[in-house]
Amino acid sequence: MATTDVVDKPPRTDASPPGGTRRRLDLRERPQLWLVPTVFVVVVLAWEYGTQLLEVDAYVLPRPSQIVEALQRQLGDPQFWSHLWVTSQEALLGFVIGVGAAVLLGTFISQIKVVEATLMPYIVAFQTVPKVALAPLFVLWFGFGLTSKVVMAAVISFFPMLVNVIEGLRAADADRIQMLTVFGASKTQIFRMVRLPSALPFIFAGLDIGIVFAILGAVVGEFIGAKEGLGYLLLQTNYNFDIAGMFAVLVVLSVMGLLAHFVIRLLQRRLAFWAEETKVIGA
Amino acid sequence: MRMAIKAMGRRMQQPAAVSEDSWIEVVGLDKRYQPRRSAPTQALSDINLTVRRGEFVSVVGPSGCGKTTLLKILAGLSPKTDGAVRIAGREVTKPLPEVGMVFQAPTLLPWRTIFDNIMVPAEIQKLDRDKHRERAQQLLELVGLTGFERKYPHELSGGMQQRAGICRALVHDPAVLLMDEPFGALDAMTREYMNVELLRIWRESGQTVVLVTHSIPEAVFLSDRVVVLSPRPGRIAEIVPIELERPRELSVMSSDRAGVYVDRIRSHFNAAGVID
Numbered sequence: 001m002a003t004t005d006v007v008d009k010p011p012r013t014d015a016s017p018p019g020g021t022r023r024r025l026d027l028r029e030r031p032q033l034w035l036v037p038t039v040f041v042v043v044v045l046a047w048e049y050g051t052q053l054l055e056v057d058a059y060v061l062p063r064p065s066q067i068v069e070a071l072q073r074q075l076g077d078p079q080f081w082s083h084l085w086v087t088s089q090e091a092l093l094g095f096v097i098g099v100g101a102a103v104l105l106g107t108f109i110s111q112i113k114v115v116e117a118t119l120m121p122y123i124v125a126f127q128t129v130p131k132v133a134l135a136p137l138f139v140l141w142f143g144f145g146l147t148s149k150v151v152m153a154a155v156i157s158f159f160p161m162l163v164n165v166i167e168g169l170r171a172a173d174a175d176r177i178q179m180l181t182v183f184g185a186s187k188t189q190i191f192r193m194v195r196l197p198s199a200l201p202f203i204f205a206g207l208d209i210g211i212v213f214a215i216l217g218a219v220v221g222e223f224i225g226a227k228e229g230l231g232y233l234l235l236q237t238n239y240n241f242d243i244a245g246m247f248a249v250l251v252v253l254s255v256m257g258l259l260a261h262f263v264i265r266l267l268q269r270r271l272a273f274w275a276e277e278t279k280v281i282g283a
Numbered sequence: 284m285r286m287a288i289k290a291m292g293r294r295m296q297q298p299a300a301v302s303e304d305s306w307i308e309v310v311g312l313d314k315r316y317q318p319r320r321s322a323p324t325q326a327l328s329d330i331n332l333t334v335r336r337g338e339f340v341s342v343v344g345p346s347g348c349g350k351t352t353l354l355k356i357l358a359g360l361s362p363k364t365d366g367a368v369r370i371a372g373r374e375v376t377k378p379l380p381e382v383g384m385v386f387q388a389p390t391l392l393p394w395r396t397i398f399d400n401i402m403v404p405a406e407i408q409k410l411d412r413d414k415h416r417e418r419a420q421q422l423l424e425l426v427g428l429t430g431f432e433r434k435y436p437h438e439l440s441g442g443m444q445q446r447a448g449i450c451r452a453l454v455h456d457p458a459v460l461l462m463d464e465p466f467g468a469l470d471a472m473t474r475e476y477m478n479v480e481l482l483r484i485w486r487e488s489g490q491t492v493v494l495v496t497h498s499i500p501e502a503v504f505l506s507d508r509v510v511v512l513s514p515r516p517g518r519i520a521e522i523v524p525i526e527l528e529r530p531r532e533l534s535v536m537s538s539d540r541a542g543v544y545v546d547r548i549r550s551h552f553n554a555a556g557v558i559d
Contacts, residue, residue, distance in 0.1 A: 179390045182358050182378050183404040183455075193403070197394045274393035274435065 062244035070244035071251060080233070084252065087218050087230040090146060091256075094153020095214035099161045099207060101154070106165025116166070123162065131156045132220050139225040149221035149229070156217035157210035161203075168202025169195050201275035204268040211260040215253065301372035306491050307334035307357070307459060313365035314352055325516035326352045330366070332510060332519065339485060339492045341502035344512030345552055350495045353517070354463050357493060358384055371458040380408050383452035383490075385462040389444035391436040397447050398423070398432035404455040415454060422450040425484055442473040446480070453488055462494040466501070475533060478504055482531060503527075503544045504536055511551050520551045 027033055044064045050056075051063050058066060074080040109116045135152055142148035172195045180190050222231025230249055237245035268275075312330040317323045326349040334340050342350045355361035356368060359378035368375040370382060383404065391400045398419060405415040423429050426446040436444055445465060452460055465481075466474045478501060485492055496502050502509045506525050513520040525544055527535055535541055 175386065175388060175390050176392065178360065179384075179386060180403070180407065182360060182382065182384045183407045184378050184380050185407045189407055193407075194392065197392070200394075272394075274437065 059241050059243055062247055066244040067247040067251065070242070071248040074245065074248050074252075083228055083230050083233045086146070086228045087215070087222065088256070090149035090218035090221070090229065091153050091211075091214040093146075094150040094155075094217055095157050095211055097150065098154035098157035098214065099210050102158045102161035102206070102210075103165055103203070106162050107169065110166050110169040123159075127159050127163070131159070131217070135217075135220050135224045138221065144225045144227060148224075149218045149226065152221035153214040153217035157214040160209040160213065161206035164202040164206030164209075165199060168199030168206075171202065172198040200272040201268075204264060204272055207264050208261060208268075211264060212257050215257055215260070219253065303336040305333045305369075306336035306338070306371060307332070307493065308367070308369040309333070309353075309357075310368075311366035312353075312356065312363055312368060314349065314356065314361070315364045327356075328516040328518050330517070330519060332522075334491060334493065336491055337489055339494070339505055339507045340510060341494045341496055341506040341508075342510045342512060343496060343499055343502045343548060344517060345514050346497065348512040348514050349517030350512055351463055353512075354461055354493065354495050357459070358382055358461055380455065381458040383455065383457035383460045385445075385448050385452045385460070385465040387464045387467050389436070389441070389448040391444055391447060391451075393436050396433050396435060397428065397439065400436065400447060401450045401454050403451055408455055410455060418456070419450065419454050422453055425487060426450055426480065442469055442477060445469065445477065449481070449484060453484075453490065458491065460490040460492045462492065464496055465494070467497070474501070479533060481505065482529075486530060499545050499548050500536055500541075503541055503548070504531060504533070509544070509548060511548055513551070521548075523548060 048064050051061055062070070109119055131152075134155065135148075138148045138151045138155075142151055176194045176198075177190055180194060185193065218229065219231035219234070222229040223235060226232045230253060234246055234249050237243070237249060309330050309332040312327055313325075314327040315323045315325050330353065332340075342353060344350045352361060356363050357370065357375065359375050359382070362376075370379055373379055373381065391397075392403070395403075401419045401422065402415065405412070405419075420429075420432075423432060426449060428443060428446055428450070431439060431443070431447075436447070439447065445468075448465070452462075466477050469477060482505060494502070494505065499509075503525055509523045509525060511520045511523065512518065523544060527538075527541060527544075
């Protein structure tokens with residue numbers, strides 16, 4: 001194996017490794033770099049050949065190769081892209097509305113103590129309602145079109161964001177607020193200079209959960225009643241016993257979620273860069 | 284040398300009556316805390332103190348004697364119960380723009396660069412940006428942080444962060460600099476070094492300083508006068524003038540005269556049964 005020479009080397013000193021050996025040392029320090037793909041390959045291979053060996057019916061559990069085939073078929077179909085577009089639209093619109101409303105309401109609530117104390121019990125109570133169960137109601141109210149799914153996505157991404165905004169605005173360090181006070185800062189200045197930046201890491205946590213929830217909300221809405229979208233396509237493939245096709249849609253939904261997650265992480269690293277850094281350097 | 288940095292002139296007009304000899308005036312100051320459903324605690328009792336413009340005064344006392352409370356009242360953070368507090372002729376009822384403060388922790392904002400951190404007071408008080416950028420740059424040079432403007436706080440050591448905190452406290456050219464155990468969190472070596480640095484900064488910027496510390500040698504080394512507070516309720520036990528020549532080097536602390544000052548201040552604590 002190519003890695004044996006690395007293993008035989010003496011333990012690393014604190015000096016940073018010279019550029020040439022850097023990648024191999026990285027693999028040793030962060031085994032997940034090769035463990036993650038390895039697990040993937042092993043699982044897919046086991047799935048592929050295990051199902052063949054045990055003669056599992058493709059109607060029950062299609063093989064990975066069949067899923068890839070189905071995926072290729074769908075990606076070549078313009079109708080599939082229009083389903084994808086519909087669901088993306090619903091999820092994104094709902095996400096923006098839900099998250100935006102949560103930021104506004106959360107900011108308002110946390111400014112006034114009485115309002116916060118009055119509304120908090122309701123927010124907590126509402127949070128325990130399984131929002132997915134509201135989907136039939138929304139379809140009834142807003143019809144089979146885009147609106148009911150947007151509402152579903154908005155409602156479901158609203159609550160995690162709201163809780164994070166309130167928690168985040170509350171998380172501002174008292175010493176920093178006192179520092180600004182000594183220099184004569186007004187309430188608005190304190191909000192802008194300390195409270196809001198302090199809340200950013202929380203807001204990003206809310207965005208991260210929110211975007212995944214929004215996709216979930218859109219798909220669930222489509223389950224209840226829709227003529228297009230990936231949720232509709234899931235049901236269609238299911239009815240037609242096209243289980244490989246169904247898995248292909250699931251793969252697409254996962255990729256959507258992953259992409260959204262990475263975009264938000266990227267934004268977070270640029271806009272709330274200190275949060276990670278301080279965690280690493282500080283306590 | 285005091286000039287390059289002071290030259291911009293004080294921006295607020297002082298009432299004509301303010302004497303340079305009573306730049307800070309504390310008269311008959313009382314502070315009581317009234318916790319709900321229990322007896323009031325007397326934190327400070329009958330504090331009388333006058334500080335000259337440009338003077339360096341330290342406040343020492345055992346833990347809980349109210350020295351930080353005194354500083355918070357001067358900063359306008361904590362209301363007084365009785366008496367009068369004036370800074371540069373202005374009654375202190377809320378934080379005054381004439382005051383700069385250095386805290387026990389550097390308390391820099393992690394999402395701002397060092398330079399933007401230093402500009403915080405100027406930004407809050409909406410002062411002329413260009414003029415204060417220049418001053419911030421001069422202050423950075425004064426504390427030896429030139430070249431670190433674009434760095435973020437976590438990229439600096441504790442001592443460097445505290446120096447940035449000092450720059451921030453001075454950027455709006457305050458009439459008074461308040462320091463609340465500013466070097467308490469630093470290791471002994473860095474602390475001594477920062478003491479020497481602080482004297483140099485003070486000499487060049489000419490600010491009036493009130494410093495709270497629990498280190499008697501630090502107070503003796505830095506100050507023109509040391510205010511010794513008694514244990515709760517905090518009263519002024521003695522005000523000790525420190526007549527060591529300036530500029531001072533660390534070596535002055537091993538001299539007999541410095542030793543005499545340290546012993547004299549410490550005797551107050553020993554007499555009160557508290558050893559710091």
